[in-house]
Amino acid sequence: xxxxxxxxxxxxxxxxxxxxxxxxxxxxxxxxxxxxxxxxxxxxxxxxxxxxxxxxxxxxxxxxxxxxxxxxxxxxxxxxxxxxxxxxxxxxxxxxxxxxxxxxxxxxxxxxxxxxxxxxxxxxxxxxxxxxxxxxxxxxxxxxxxxxxxxxxxxxxxxxxxxxxxxxxxxxxxxxxxxxxxxxxxxxxxxx
Amino acid sequence: xxxxxxxxxxxxxxxxxxxxxxxxxxxxxxxxxxxxxxxxxxxxxxxxxxxxxxxxxxxxxxxxxxxxxxxxxxxxxxxxxxxxxxxxxxxxxxxxxxxxxxxxxxxxxxxxxxxxxxxxxxxxxxxxxxxxxxxxxxxxxxxxxxxxxxxxxxxxxxxxxxxxxxxxxxxxxxxxxxxxxxxxxxxxxxxx
DNA sequence: GTCTATAGAATGATAGAC
DNA sequence: GTCTATCATTCTATAGAC
Numbered sequence: 001x002x003x004x005x006x007x008x009x010x011x012x013x014x015x016x017x018x019x020x021x022x023x024x025x026x027x028x029x030x031x032x033x034x035x036x037x038x039x040x041x042x043x044x045x046x047x048x049x050x051x052x053x054x055x056x057x058x059x060x061x062x063x064x065x066x067x068x069x070x071x072x073x074x075x076x077x078x079x080x081x082x083x084x085x086x087x088x089x090x091x092x093x094x095x096x097x098x099x100x101x102x103x104x105x106x107x108x109x110x111x112x113x114x115x116x117x118x119x120x121x122x123x124x125x126x127x128x129x130x131x132x133x134x135x136x137x138x139x140x141x142x143x144x145x146x147x148x149x150x151x152x153x154x155x156x157x158x159x160x161x162x163x164x165x166x167x168x169x170x171x172x173x174x175x176x177x178x179x180x181x182x183x184x185x186x187x188x189x190x191x192x
Numbered sequence: 193x194x195x196x197x198x199x200x201x202x203x204x205x206x207x208x209x210x211x212x213x214x215x216x217x218x219x220x221x222x223x224x225x226x227x228x229x230x231x232x233x234x235x236x237x238x239x240x241x242x243x244x245x246x247x248x249x250x251x252x253x254x255x256x257x258x259x260x261x262x263x264x265x266x267x268x269x270x271x272x273x274x275x276x277x278x279x280x281x282x283x284x285x286x287x288x289x290x291x292x293x294x295x296x297x298x299x300x301x302x303x304x305x306x307x308x309x310x311x312x313x314x315x316x317x318x319x320x321x322x323x324x325x326x327x328x329x330x331x332x333x334x335x336x337x338x339x340x341x342x343x344x345x346x347x348x349x350x351x352x353x354x355x356x357x358x359x360x361x362x363x364x365x366x367x368x369x370x371x372x373x374x375x376x377x378x379x380x381x382x383x384x
Numbered sequence: 385g386t387c388t389a390t391a392g393a394a395t396g397a398t399a400g401a402c
Numbered sequence: 403g404t405c406t407a408t409c410a411t412t413c414t415a416t417a418g419a420c
Contacts, residue, residue, distance in 0.1 A: 002385080002386095007378060017301060018210055018213070018298060019213070020212040020213035021212035021213070021300070021301075022209060023212070023412080023413070024413080024414070024415095025412085025413080033385090033386065034387065034388085035352075035355060035385075035387070035413090035414085035415095036386080036388085036389095036416085037385070037386050037387075037406090038332065039414095039415070039416080040385050040386070041385085043415095045371045045413095045415090046414080052202075053285070076279060079279075097414080102298055103274070103285050105295060105297065105298075105355065105358050106210060106297075106298060106358070108209075108213070109208060109213070116359055118359075119359065120387090125301070135229060135320065138299065139382070141411065143374070145379070148372070149370060149371075149372035149375055149376060150367075150372075150376070151372075152368055152369045152371075152372035152373065153349075153372050153373045153375075153377075154374040155352070155369070156349055156352035156353060156369050156372075156373045157348055157349060157352055157373075158352070159351070159352035159355035159356065160229075160348035160349055160350070160351035160352030160355070161348060161352075163297065163351035163352070163354070163355065164348070164351065166297050166298075167308055168308070173420080174355075176340075176344055177344045177345075177347070179341075179344075180340070180341035180342075180343075180344035180345050181344065181345040181349075183337060183341055183345075183380075184337070184342070184345040184376075184377060184379075184380035184381055185376060185380060186347075187334060187337070187379075187380040187381070188376035188377060188378075188380030188381075189376055189378040189379070189380075191215060194403080194404095215394080215395065215396090216395080216396065216397090217394085217395080221417065225403090225404065225405090226406085227395095227396085227397095228397080228398085228403070228404080228405075228406085228407095229403070229404050229405075231396095231397070231398080232403050232404070233403085236396080236397080237395095237396065237397090281389095328402095
């Protein structure tokens, strides 16, 4: 139990201050134990970080799976739009997502390759779910546009919105960006 | 002279390891002096970081201004596309841009608000240059699309491409993302 | 599993000689 | 303006009592 409490405290500290900026004592303090006691659960800071990262990735994948399995009777476009707004809310409210965005973008230098590989699990999951959704619905696309193009564009916009989220949270600017990109995106792939 | 050499060494170290991860000794070592000598030029790590940030922002603004003043006889669309590819190259080759992306996204917690304000100088510059370019050329847009929508979408895509750049640099994936988003973007705002 | 005690290294920073 | 010497603090990490 203390192990997972430590992981969740680690998620917060690493999300707020990054790997080097977060100290074991702050993580321990949040759980209510001394920093030395961490070593009964994780053999080093690096291992704690690794565990937090794995934990975070799998929670994020679960979120994606739940979202896309909850079919509803929305159209594809509605679903894609809803995913964006839900994911922005999730960033705002969920430490897990904040941790992941920061530490997947900027892992500690000596763990970079490893973390990028793990991040690809998430990206590929999302890509394949989107591709499946899109292929099952869209049969004819405009101007040689392939389903893969739609996925790539969608993910690029999603990433861009996360960046705006970093700056101002769920601000007026973000809402404007969501609104505008969405208009152009939908217009861009509207099929006949 | 040593002052600016220190700033440029700082740009590299802060770009690679972030604020907390970069040490004054590594910065000094790169310039060939001892860490204590830094204090003859900057009164603290925070001040060095601040100076590096200001330096970085103004260099980046200069890049944008040069790009858009070099008119050429390209169309707007060509120009916008070229700006993306040039900016990706710049990210790959210029420490300045790497520093800025990392530390504007994730500044040290106690300097966050200050750095965000400074970042807005850059964003607003870019927004206003784009808006000016677009308004001067595009007179009729599809479906109630406003010039501002074009700017917002374009910037969102640009940010999204930077994120992909963080992961794999100028990879096959990035080129695919550029290609796909560009197709959808251009199709989305094509005016009649 | 948590604590105290301790170690060793590195950090940002200051003072003063040259 | 750079150096050496020094400081206080913090950091990750280990050993051993309870």
